[in-house]
Amino acid sequence: MHETARSNFWRSSGRAIRTLLAGCFPLLLLAALLLYGLARPRHETLSPQGRSAAPTAFSEAHVQFGRGYIGDGWRLYFTEPDAAADQTRYAGGIDTALADAVNAARASLDIAAFELNSEPLTQAILDAHGRGLAVRIVADDEHGLHDAKNDALRRLRAAGFPVLDDGRSGLMHNKFMIVDGQTVWTGSLNYTVNGSYRNNNNVFVMESAAAARAYQAEFDEMFRRAEFGVTSTDDGIAKFAVSGGEVSILFAPEAEEISALKAEIEAAARSIRIMTFVFSLEELAEAFLLQAARHGVRVEGVFERRNSLASWSRLPALHCAGAAMRQDGNRYTLHHKVIIIDDHTVITGSFNYSRSATERNDENIAIIRDETVAGLYLDEWRRIWDSAQPLAPGEVDCE
Numbered sequence: 001m002h003e004t005a006r007s008n009f010w011r012s013s014g015r016a017i018r019t020l021l022a023g024c025f026p027l028l029l030l031a032a033l034l035l036y037g038l039a040r041p042r043h044e045t046l047s048p049q050g051r052s053a054a055p056t057a058f059s060e061a062h063v064q065f066g067r068g069y070i071g072d073g074w075r076l077y078f079t080e081p082d083a084a085a086d087q088t089r090y091a092g093g094i095d096t097a098l099a100d101a102v103n104a105a106r107a108s109l110d111i112a113a114f115e116l117n118s119e120p121l122t123q124a125i126l127d128a129h130g131r132g133l134a135v136r137i138v139a140d141d142e143h144g145l146h147d148a149k150n151d152a153l154r155r156l157r158a159a160g161f162p163v164l165d166d167g168r169s170g171l172m173h174n175k176f177m178i179v180d181g182q183t184v185w186t187g188s189l190n191y192t193v194n195g196s197y198r199n200n201n202n203v204f205v206m207e208s209a210a211a212a213r214a215y216q217a218e219f220d221e222m223f224r225r226a227e228f229g230v231t232s233t234d235d236g237i238a239k240f241a242v243s244g245g246e247v248s249i250l251f252a253p254e255a256e257e258i259s260a261l262k263a264e265i266e267a268a269a270r271s272i273r274i275m276t277f278v279f280s281l282e283e284l285a286e287a288f289l290l291q292a293a294r295h296g297v298r299v300e301g302v303f304e305r306r307n308s309l310a311s312w313s314r315l316p317a318l319h320c321a322g323a324a325m326r327q328d329g330n331r332y333t334l335h336h337k338v339i340i341i342d343d344h345t346v347i348t349g350s351f352n353y354s355r356s357a358t359e360r361n362d363e364n365i366a367i368i369r370d371e372t373v374a375g376l377y378l379d380e381w382r383r384i385w386d387s388a389q390p391l392a393p394g395e396v397d398c399e
Contacts (some may be wrong), residue, residue, distance in 0.1 A: 009324045052330025058372055060093065065197060069129040069376055075205035078380050079189070081198050083331040093196035094189060094203055097151035098177065099124035105179045108134040110219045111176035112362075114350070115143050116191040117150035126159055139221045140172040141165040166228045170360035176215055182359040184211045186364060187348055188277075188335050198332040199276070200384060202348060202377070203285060204366060206242055215364070222362065223383050229253060229360050245370025252351055262287050264341055264367060273300030273340040275384050278313070279353040285314035289321050299323035300389045302381075304334040319391055320398035326388035340378055344371045354368070 039381040061068030061075060069076045077094045095118035102109060102124035109128060116122065116139070137156060139145045140344055144151045145165040157163040166172040187203035189195045206212075220299040221227045221234055236255035239248045250257045258281070262328040265272065265287040272288055279285070279301075291297040301318065305327040306317045328334035351363040368374070 001364055003336050008272060029326075031156075033148045035281060048170075056215065059368050060375075061095060063094065064092065065096075066094050068094075068097065073207050074242055074370075074373065075207075076376055077187075077189075077203040077205075079188075079196060079199065081200055081330050081332060087193060087197075090193060090197040095121050095191060095193075095196040098185060098203075099190065101177070101179055101183070101185065106131055107180045109179075109180075109298070110136050110138075110178040110216065110223070111191075112138045112172065112176050112219055112222065113144060113153070113191050114140045114148070114171065114173050114175055114224070115195070117152045117193060117229045118191050118196060119152075121191050122152045122155065125156060125161070126237075127159070129159060130293075135161050136219075136223055137163040137308070138172060138174075138219065139163060139165045141167050143171070162223075164223055164226070166222070166362070168228060170229045171356070171362070172228060172362040173350050173352075173357070173363050174218075176219075176364060178212055178215050178219060180261075181212050181216065182209055183207045184215045184324045186215070186278060186350070186366060188350060190335075190338050193240070193336070194332065198330075199335040200328070200333070202331055202338065202380065204348060204368065204373075208240060208242050208247075209250070210238070210240035211242065211247065214240070218251045218364065228362055242391065243370065245368060248367040250351075250363065250365040250367070252361065253358055255365075256276060257351070257365060258283060260341075260356060260367070261347065264339075264345060264347060265291060267345075267357065268297045268341045269295060270342050271340075273378070273381050273385075274299075274303075275334065275336040275338045275381055276301065277352055278307055279302045279303060280312040280314060280355060281353045281358070282317075284353060285318055288323065290319065292321075292323065300325075300335065300385070302326045302328050302384050304328055305389075306333075319396050326385065326390050328384060329387035334384065335378075336384070338377060338381070340381055341373060343378055344374045345369050346374050346377045348377070 058069050058071040061070045066080050067078045079094055090212040099120040139153050145163060153163055175190055179185055184201055184206045189203045195201055217234060221232060223353050227233060228254055232254040236251035250260055261284060268291050288299045292299050303315045307313055308327050337351055346368045349363045349365040351357050357363050
């Protein structure tokens, strides 16, 4: 072919190819984006703060010593522990938020308290007497009413408030409060100075008559019928909607809680994150590892340091099986009892993942299916994770 003709041919061909590519480019770009979206791991759709891309609205609640959030029908609080030993600095924490709720109560107040020595909360309860509030209290015997280290519950009883203890070796380990038969405060927080200012804790508040009825039934079971632990005659299960999510409540040890918890774990598709005071239940640890082996679920956890390597702790087994485990960095106590599943389901409450919790104690578990609430718990988990320490090489013998 003549050079001029060949040159004209290639110029014409180049124009045709450029025209074709220009016309196809939008389709090619769309196809590439679709393929990227399908291949992208689902957990990467979270925002940098860990919340899902389209959470429901919430605002921050003022807490001088901690963090608080307000949603539609719920509130959530986290402690921000201070390692300082000077307790004169401890003011304006979650116990103050609890005291404010007591001060705002107009009709009734029922409290199930494993421990209580917070002075703001104690004073708020004492002040309720003058307003004619109907107040009832259930406490643990050894760690509550008859604890020689503090006298808050004895002061309340002496002031005329009815205070009933469980009178047994098992623990009345609940930490919940029902205000005016409409609002429930629950979580891992003991109503103490350490609980509010030194330990990592969470409190979930449900402004729900359905939640109040569920907790009221459990409270009345203890206060009116003196049924504690395995003597419970209720089934201990409730489910209801809160805002755009759903909450299931289990009261141990009567609620077949192990089966319920395993069902949540076995539904995990992407991730299981743990932050826990103790964890000794082998069947739950095995359920974690099965999800990891069969479905590639990431298992990551932070354990309270002091008991994390005890013979009964599941941290060594999880670590040796390849799960990412750390020991907490709080000078005092990581007191959460939290599992976060797939960034949309949270398990919290008073329930330590231990045999005593399943067989002897009085406990409550809240399973919250709400992406916004789960995102806030995930923020807390990341704070705990970032301050925690990985296990040192050879610290656990996996042979």
